[in-house]
Amino acid sequence: MPTDAPASVADLGEFGLIDRLAQTLGPSANPNLVIGIGDDAAAWLPSPRCMTVATTDALVAGVHFDLATTSWEDLGWKALAENISDVAAMGCRPRYALVALALPANAPVSGIEAFYRGMRACGERYGCSVIGGDVVRSGAFVIQVTLLGESLPMDAGPDRLLLERSRARDGDAIAVTGPLGGSTGGLRLLLGQATASEARVAEELMNAHRRPMPRVQEGLALVEAGVRCAMDVSDGLLADVGHICERSGVDADLDASRVPLYHGLEAVFGQEALRLALTGGEDYELVCAAPPETIARAGELLAERGLGPLSVIGSIVPRTGVEPRVRAFQSSGVPLDVTVGGWDHFHGG
């Protein structure tokens, strides 16, 4: 760090910090953006005939992330990627992000700048610009990202070109866009709770945790193929299929032997690998449900575009009780005894 660089945000002040962060982000490449950082609000022209989607997430230091296992730059990537994934899970393109940071006064300016570099890198990868935000003083370090995305252009008809949690139906096939368990496996390695004999395998797993890749192109292809139900695997496969079941009024049966495992997961974690793939969070693959012939068509479209493979892992069945039920079966037909766990920010975590 140059000796004249301010060490903490308190040295720099709010407006000085915002100026530096705007420089770190650079100008937006989006020609529809009319006003970026610096006015009372950002402004843009929505794309004709497209729906706008909006999602927001709050991340708290010590609850959702730990700077002991995540660098500031990776944290910036992840904070944006997590929200991009929600937009991907709607079958939409990410466009604009607003970022509010609540920071302790001793937060290092170099760290905050690295955080914004990470966001910029992720945004450039996915065609999304950070166009505004807020920076305030706080006892806790809280990151809040709001992401705006746009759907494919709609025709006049009633069909919504979106992926919704509520549109799974009895008889639908359930499929995922890629292998699972990598992020949780990588976190275990980062925490020293496991070791990998191959350095490259370890690096891949840790990268799955540090720089997750939201499935934007996959989500768009699913919509184009006629799929209308999906979400992203953020809380863990079983929990997230449970969210779909809850909103759709159905249950789900999964064939555990068909759940794709992240490369190297079995080599490092042995028999535990399957459990990591079923319950580990933050993989950000998409899990979708649609009639089997629609899933087959979607698989072909993804393959044509060099995406996927789309793996069928189970099927939607009628609701049997009040609460949704997601069962994972072994190849023997015996249900696996896996606790959904999921991620509840107040009870669990």
Next chain:
Amino acid sequence: MPTDAPASVADLGEFGLIDRLAQTLGPSANPNLVIGIGDDAAAWLPSPRCMTVATTDALVAGVHFDLATTSWEDLGWKALAENISDVAAMGCRPRYALVALALPANAPVSGIEAFYRGMRACGERYGCSVIGGDVVRSGAFVIQVTLLGESLPMDAGPDRLLLERSRARDGDAIAVTGPLGGSTGGLRLLLGQATASEARVAEELMNAHRRPMPRVQEGLALVEAGVRCAMDVSDGLLADVGHICERSGVDADLDASRVPLYHGLEAVFGQEALRLALTGGEDYELVCAAPPETIARAGELLAERGLGPLSVIGSIVPRTGVEPRVRAFQSSGVPLDVTVGGWDHFHGG
């Protein structure tokens, strides 16, 4: 509180809390909203030919608000109103809000519900729906609101129907949409730092602090009248005119005797009233700059609609130094010695 009501958010859990809050908010009245709370993202159809504007603010307990002087319900109103004001300051209509709460595990459910009732009341007053958000556990209580608004419909021409900070020009008149100092005066009363002899005056001042009224209709009328530069008075008049000057590359001279004082401010605070009006924050009136004939037209339009009065309080002058300079003159022509102060979340506050 009924005996079966959960006392804290930890008793209820994240998903239980989100369900209750969605019930508190009720359904949106906006027919363009396609998906509200409960999916990966909310979705809506933007109004044809309108720009979308987006703003976000973070509020931290102990820094931006104090539950000793603000009820949970008023806090909900203010958190939304503050962001609605940013949209009003762009000359736009507020449409959709996303709210992320970082909460201590012992936060009372009854308080959080009252917070959402306050947001709902403010949203209904201004035609704006809370359509999504996030609730997470945190050591500090942080409220983050993101607001999406829409401009007036644009014609094909190059003129942007927005109010921007950067569009003040030498010779412009500066005007405000209403009286100032009420919020700061009310806060002083709430803190017991002053007393009002008339109970009704005290109540009005305290309400100005507790339930500020953003100037959405005023902003739209300014745009319609041809005004293109404004912002909301949130940091204090001198500081906010300074923000306009900074972004527009100009200076400003204000006639302090023409700055409208909030009703009762002088009766309670005597000679200090003017300083409160010049430097007090959170009034949420709009301050605008435009050629005098445009300001005159805007004043007539506001009067026709029962808004305002629009008070001319000064003029834009050429920039003389590197930093913007805002001077307030007494009627004698002598500059007032008022420190801008402003609101810097790291240095000051």
